[in-house]
Amino acid sequence: MKKQMIIYLLVGVLMVIYMAGCQNEVANDSLIAVVQVEEMPLINPRTVGDNSSASGVAQGANDFAFRLSATLVQEVGDDNFVVSPYSVWLPLAALINATDEAHQQELLTSLGAAGISIADVNQATSRMLFDLTNEREREFDDFHNPLRIANAIFVDYNKTLRTDFVQAFMDFYRGTVMNVDFGSLAAVDAVNEWASDQTDGLITDLVEEFDPNAVAAIANAIYFSDGWSWEFNSAQTVEETFYAPSGETIANFMVRSGNNQLYFEDDALQAIRLGFQTGGGMYILLPKSGDARELLTTMSSESFAHIQANMTFHEGRLLLPRFSIESTLDSLTEALIALGVPLFDELTAPLTGGLFYEDERVWLGSAIQKAMIEVDEQGTTAAAVTVIEVVAESAVELEPQESFEMICNRPFVFILTQPTFDGGSQILFTGVVNQP
Numbered sequence: 001m002k003k004q005m006i007i008y009l010l011v012g013v014l015m016v017i018y019m020a021g022c023q024n025e026v027a028n029d030s031l032i033a034v035v036q037v038e039e040m041p042l043i044n045p046r047t048v049g050d051n052s053s054a055s056g057v058a059q060g061a062n063d064f065a066f067r068l069s070a071t072l073v074q075e076v077g078d079d080n081f082v083v084s085p086y087s088v089w090l091p092l093a094a095l096i097n098a099t100d101e102a103h104q105q106e107l108l109t110s111l112g113a114a115g116i117s118i119a120d121v122n123q124a125t126s127r128m129l130f131d132l133t134n135e136r137e138r139e140f141d142d143f144h145n146p147l148r149i150a151n152a153i154f155v156d157y158n159k160t161l162r163t164d165f166v167q168a169f170m171d172f173y174r175g176t177v178m179n180v181d182f183g184s185l186a187a188v189d190a191v192n193e194w195a196s197d198q199t200d201g202l203i204t205d206l207v208e209e210f211d212p213n214a215v216a217a218i219a220n221a222i223y224f225s226d227g228w229s230w231e232f233n234s235a236q237t238v239e240e241t242f243y244a245p246s247g248e249t250i251a252n253f254m255v256r257s258g259n260n261q262l263y264f265e266d267d268a269l270q271a272i273r274l275g276f277q278t279g280g281g282m283y284i285l286l287p288k289s290g291d292a293r294e295l296l297t298t299m300s301s302e303s304f305a306h307i308q309a310n311m312t313f314h315e316g317r318l319l320l321p322r323f324s325i326e327s328t329l330d331s332l333t334e335a336l337i338a339l340g341v342p343l344f345d346e347l348t349a350p351l352t353g354g355l356f357y358e359d360e361r362v363w364l365g366s367a368i369q370k371a372m373i374e375v376d377e378q379g380t381t382a383a384a385v386t387v388i389e390v391v392a393e394s395a396v397e398l399e400p401q402e403s404f405e406m407i408c409n410r411p412f413v414f415i416l417t418q419p420t421f422d423g424g425s426q427i428l429f430t431g432v433v434n435q436p
Contacts (some may be wrong), residue, residue, distance in 0.1 A: 039174070042126050042127075042129055043123055045420075053117070055422045058128060058422050058426060059423055060114075061086065061089050062427050063112040063301045064339075065301075065430060066299045067112075068083065069083055069297075069431075070296060070297040070299070073297060076293070079435075080327070081327055082326070082371045082382075082384075084222050085427060085429075086222065087371075088220070088336070088367070090149070091218045093111055094125075094151065094169050095218065095355075097122070098165045100350050100351070100352060100354055103342040106342045110340035125172050127420075127421065127422055128423065131418075133149055134278075146226035146277075147222070147223070147226075147280075148221075150198045151173045151174060151220050152218070153175060154179075155179055155216045156214075157181060159216065161177060161357075162356065165354065185209075188210060191206070192207055195221055195385040195387075198221035200223060203383050206368065210389060213391045215362070217388065221386075223382075225382075226277055226380060228276065228378065230275065233377070236255040238255065239252060239253070240409060242436055244410075252321060253319045253409070255318070257316070260313045261315070262275075262314075263316060263406075270285075270288070271283060271284065271286070271311070272318060279418075281425070283304075283307070283415040284320060285415070286406060286412045291434075292410075292411035292412050292413045293411070296413045296430065296431075296432055314403065314404055316403055316406065317403075317405050318406050319409065321409075321433070322376045323374075326372040327371050332386075344364045350363060355390065362390060362393075367389070368387055368388075369384055369387075370384065384429070411434045413431070416430075
């Protein structure tokens with residue numbers, strides 16, 4: 001009998017140890033999928049046909065890009081600045097599917113999609129992502145995709161996302177859903193690890209802590225790396241003076257001379273397009289008077305489209321400094337509120353009933369983005385991660401024309417784009433170089 005009691009006690013102890021180990025394993029494994037639904041393929045705009053709203057949604061996203069950039073650049077003073085507006089637009093667009101009817105039109109307007117249905121926004125986004133992620137080219141083994149876009153929502157173990165939101169998030173936004181413990185630092189670690197993984201380690205330590213009432217976080221990551229279709233010759237890079245707002249400084253200027261450079265000039269600015277190997281481009285905008293911050297503030301999708309449409313091939317000489325910029329946008333929440341995004345309103349709690357099955361008031365808390373860009377003779381690497389808290393109450397080739405000279409030895413604007421079928425050049429990053 002005594003021997004049996006000892007055996008029972010040992011078995012009991014082993015079971016306790018085993019159960020504790022299982023619980024710890026679940027607690028420590030922060031990236032556990034919580035919903036298993038089958039996602040639809042992204043929509044190929046070339047095979048599905050025209051969507052009358054798709055170009056409007058794409059233009060609206062570019063409008064949002066310039067409005068957000070104009071709001072944020074006011075805070076940087078004479079510092080350098082980079083933001084990925086598309087990294088902010090995507091998760092907010094996904095949340096249209098969880099917003100109550102009283103706030104849906106307000107959110108659509110703030111995102112540049114006034115008068116467009118939620119279904120059309122979803123389909124237009126799917127079409128954009130098909131192009132931006134080069135879904136069409138994946139059948140070719142040797143194709144290099146310069147752009148990665150990832151969307152995710154991290155959800156507390158005690159909350160259950162609505163299946164209709166999850167389905168839309170996966171179908172149209174390629175979103176993933178993961179469980180984390182928002183009652184511990186595991187949530188912070190999980191989001192930061194995901195951000196680092198999605199950006200090849202370029203974006204780290206983005207989140208320091210979550211609000212005590214946070215129950216979820218929706219996030220986007222964008223990583224871009226591509227070489228120039230026409231590389232700068234490193235042997236020609238020269239040291240020259242850059243006239244920064246804070247005073248003169250010495251910078252390393254890359255040099256390009258020759259024909260067939262896409263160039264635009266008017267009374268206000270000079271602009272040039274630097275093409276990437278896989279088809280996208282970076283536009284450099286050099287104001288003739290005033291500062292670069294003022295130029296970016298006044299830009300719109302219409303004025304940018306005008307510059308693009310009126311570029312022609314020229315012979316010319318470009319001097320462009322190498323630059324590397326990192327920005328942490330702590331004022332993103334205030335900027336989005338200023339742009340009319342209604343989801344941060346605690347009084348009306350616009351996500352109530354649309355995001356979770358649980359009956360509690362839900363709204364957005366703080367939003368943050370960390371972005372970086374590096375431009376050199378070989379090409380460009382850029383990355384950004386946006387994280388937005390969800391809180392609950394209890395938790396064409398032409399002949400070369402006249403020659404030009406464009407010497408970027410004073411502050412200038414850059415706009416990084418990728419081509420789409422519906423909307424043309426989709427803006428991914430914007431910024432100002434005040435001092436390279």
